[in-house]
Amino acid sequence: MAFTYFFRDMQTLETAVEYLVPHSMGRQSVRIWNAGCAMGPETYSLAILLAEAMGSFSYRNVRIDATDLDGSDLFDGIIKAAIYPYEQIQRIPSPIREKYFIEFPEAGYYQVVENVRSRVSFRKHDLLGLQAIGSGFGMIMCKNVLLHFSVEQRCQVIKMFYESLAPGGLLVMEQTQKLPAEMEHLFEQLRGNVQVFCKRPIQ
Numbered sequence: 001m002a003f004t005y006f007f008r009d010m011q012t013l014e015t016a017v018e019y020l021v022p023h024s025m026g027r028q029s030v031r032i033w034n035a036g037c038a039m040g041p042e043t044y045s046l047a048i049l050l051a052e053a054m055g056s057f058s059y060r061n062v063r064i065d066a067t068d069l070d071g072s073d074l075f076d077g078i079i080k081a082a083i084y085p086y087e088q089i090q091r092i093p094s095p096i097r098e099k100y101f102i103e104f105p106e107a108g109y110y111q112v113v114e115n116v117r118s119r120v121s122f123r124k125h126d127l128l129g130l131q132a133i134g135s136g137f138g139m140i141m142c143k144n145v146l147l148h149f150s151v152e153q154r155c156q157v158i159k160m161f162y163e164s165l166a167p168g169g170l171l172v173m174e175q176t177q178k179l180p181a182e183m184e185h186l187f188e189q190l191r192g193n194v195q196v197f198c199k200r201p202i203q
Contacts, residue, residue, distance in 0.1 A: 004042040004144065006084075006092050009175050012143075013042075015194045016172045017049045020139050023168060024054075030062045031137045033164065035127055036145035037066035040079040040120070041088065046141065047116045048100050059119070065133055067125035079122040082112035127157050132164040140165060141172040151180060158183045162199060171197040 007013070024030040034043045043066045051059050068075055086108050089097055101110040111117075125133055127145065140161045146154045158180065161171055171187055173179070173195040179187060187197035 004038045006041040006089055007045045008042060009143065012172060012175055012194045012196060013046055013049055015191060015196045016139060016141065016170060017046070017053050019190055019196065019198070020170055021050070021053045023170075024061075024138055025058060027138075028061060030058075031134070031166075032062070032064045032139045032141065033133060033137045034064055034066045035068075035125070035140060035142040035161075037068050037075070037079070037122070039075055040066060040082065040122075041084070042141075042143065043079070043120055044082060044112050044116060047119050048096065048112075050119075051100070051116055052096075059115075062119045064120045066120055066122045067133060068122075069126055070124050076122050076124075079120060080117075082117045082120075083109050084111075085109055127160075128153060130156055130160050132160050135164050136166045137164055137169055138166055139170040139172060143172070143174040143177075145174075146177050147174065155180050155182050159186070162186045165199045167199065167201065169199045171199065173197075 034046065037043045043064055047062070047064055050062055066079060070076070083104055089101055089110055100113050100116055102113060104111045123133065142161065146157065149157065165171065175195055177195060179195070179197060186200055188200055190196045190198055
């Protein structure tokens with residue numbers, strides 16, 4: 001299970017959104033796979049940033065598939081409901097928090113607004129099974145997961161991601177997780193200070 005919280009590693013998220021939005025304009029479907037989503041904070045952070053960057057018409061085409069091992073059998077309900085204690089959202093800038101979270105009847109809890117919730121779906125998935133959940137993704141985000149794998153396993157998973165991305169699709173990884181040298185020919189790093197990569201065509 002990946003560890004995450006709301007608006008973590010903003011530089012990476014903002015860079016990914018900056019490159020994804022122009023790539024997505026005019027498309028009928030903007031498909032994103034968040035692999036290792038934990039209980040959803042990073043998934044919803046991405047969804048909120050996309051809502052801010054895209055017009056309402058284009059945002060309707062966004063679909064984020066969030067996956068994790070979920071040995072607790074809790075993630076599905078938590079991510080669908082998108083209800084979180086105030087302690088988890090208090091660091092979000094007030095204008096964003098007030099725009100995208102509503103106070104829940106249970107004191108001290110807040111819910112992500114329906115327009116954002118409806119862009120996200122969850123399923124259980126084991127990355128080491130090396131079976132992708134789909135293909136043609138405009139972005140795959142996998143953060144704080146690959147560092148738990150061996151180098152060989154990382155390469156196998158990243159190759160699966162490559163094959164699951166649409167032409168020109170983005171791979172977004174943990175800031176501290178470098179792309180293995182064996183995989184560098186498959187991706188172009190978009191900026192030297194963030195782990196955001198564009199899929200290269202196979203030569």
